Each structure stands twice: as structure tokens, then as C-alpha cells.
Amino acid sequence: MTNGSRDDLFQAAASRVAPSIVLSLYARGGTDGERDAVVGLYEDYVKRWGDHLRWFAEDETGRYRAFEERAAQYPARAVDRDRAALRRDIRWVAYGGNHRHDASGWKFKSTLRSSPEAVSALDHVSASWPIGPEAPGYEEALEVALIWGRRCPFRFGYAGFSLQVSEEHEQMTAKLVYDLAMRFQGLEIHCPGTTALCCQTQMKSVNWLTLVSNEMLTPRYTGPLIGHVGGIDVLRANLSPEILLHPIRDGVLIQAGPEPLLGDVNRGETLPLYREVAKVLKPIRMSTHWPFFGILTANDWMTRFDR
Helix, strand or coil, X not given: CCHHHHHHHHHHHCXXXXXXXXXXXXXXXXXXXXXXXXXXXXXXXXXXXXXXXXXXXXXXXXXXXXXXXXXXXXXXXXXXXXXXXXXXXXXXXXXXXXXXXXXCCCEEEEEEXXXXXXXXXXXXXXXXXXXXXXXXXXXXXXXXXXXXHHHCCCCEEEEEEEEEECCCCHHHHHHHHHHHHHHECCCECCCHHHHHHHCCCCECCCCCEEEEEHHHHCCCCCECCECCCCCHHHHHHHCCCCEEXXXXXXXXXXXXXXXXXXXXXXXXXXXXXXXXXXXHCHHHECCCCCCECCCECCHHHHCHHHC
16 A cells, blocks of 8 residues: 555545444354354454443443443343343444544444344444554454454455444445545445345455355355355465465455555556455355445445456
8 A cells, every 4th residue: 555545545534534444244143152252352352442442332222422341341241131031133333532423443333133033134243443553553453353253153254444434424424435435446335234234145345354254155055146156275276376365264364465455546556456356256246235324326336346
């Protein structure tokens, strides 16, 4: 990533969105084991970077409040409570920022569904970190992705540059996020709730790190909406040596280069390794997506690596 590209991104983002590294996993949920694993990821995030978190909200009250010890313990308590009670969705978000409405690169957000039969949506968990000298480096982001990918059963996931927006101002900043992502093609347009609803049989997209389960690589059934790629040996045979493959729980983490890239089209940055991963995984990638933030068409961004 060139310094010029990063400077341009920060200037364009201003104070309305927060450039970040995002890591997001999507799982077929509804089991205690998966829920416990996600709670463990949250506790790991809080242990590592909880000092940067300022605000917390969950569905039970619907209120944003200051992040404190009770907020750190909420997911574990909610999961334990629901083991013997009527199960329901568990949602929470913790994030930084001086004010509740600030966009912050420090963020952890998750939705755990009540059961796999109750709704046609995946569980999701995402974490982000700011970009900058005081934030976790790319090696640490890779380390966390590997640790989390080995702890939590998942279908697919991704990690790379993204833009975090205010929890209260998503639609106000949606057009800015979309325009920046079309220029900086390494940016992930991150709408985990929407992705969890629409990516049932195929994965969303690829990025610097792409996590894919064996279940998705080699599904038991292939039909008009379900492609077939093959296992890790097939991936290795069809990807350049610069692209690293890391075995993780029930799947593989694909690393497209030593660090994430922005892919500034105005500077001719074409992201060849990202495009290579996208080509190999095309049979199981979605070419369309429900509207981002409920208002913006997603198709041009979803197919950016195919043009």
C-alpha cells in the first residue's frame, strides 16, 4: 500500500467514517458450542483492546451505555441464561469514540441466532482495529484471524481494510462508503447483518485474508446456486506461491500477500493477488448482494475483481 493511497483515503474519509482493519466470520449457528466460541472471541478482544472501548449496546435494553465490566460480561451471561430458557437471538456491539455517535475503528459486533431452524440467517461476529502506528499491526491481525479461525466453526469470513461507520448514522454515510470502496477496491463494504441474511449458499467476497470452510469448498450437493471448488490441494495447485494457505478449523485461511492493500484505481493499483483468489473462488462467490445499508445497490462492488 502506498503512503499516497492511504493519505488520500484518510483525507476523503474525514471524520464521518473510520478507516480500519476488519475481521468478520459467518457461521451456521444455533449450537452451544458455536455460541461459546464466539463469546470466547469477544473476551479475547476485550482482553487485548478493551481499554479502547467506550460504548456498548445490546438488544435487551436497546440503549447505548458506557462500556464497563458488566458490558464485558454480558455475552457470557446471556448465553448461559439461554441454555435453559426459551432461546432467542443475542446481539451486542462494543466500540470506541469519545461520543456515542462517533465512528470508531475499535469495534466488536455480533449476532447469535436462536437456532439454525428458526431463521434463514447465519450467525456473524466481526472485529475491527484502526489503521495507524498505535493500532495492531498486520502481523497481529493475521495472528488473531488464525487464532479465531481455529476456535470458531465458520462457513466463510474475510479480513482487510474497511470503513467503520457510526452505529447511528449508517445511512447518512452510506454513499461515502460506497464511493470510497469503488475507488479503493481493497476496502470491504462491511454490512454483516445483511450479509448474514443473504449469503446462505455462497460466500460474500474475497479480501487480503479470506476464510473458507471445507463445507463450502466441497459441498455435498451442487446445484444452480452452489458451486464447487475443491479442497486445499486444489487451491494450492491453482494459486501463485505468493498466496499463502493456512489450515484452520474445518477449512483454510487464504492470505493474498504479506499485508492488506487498498487498490486505489486512481493510482493504477490493480490488486493482482486479490483477483487471483477471486477467480479461483468464483464458483462459490455471490455475484450479487442485498443492498448495502438498505439503500445502495451492491452488484458493481461485488463484481469488481471480475472486470
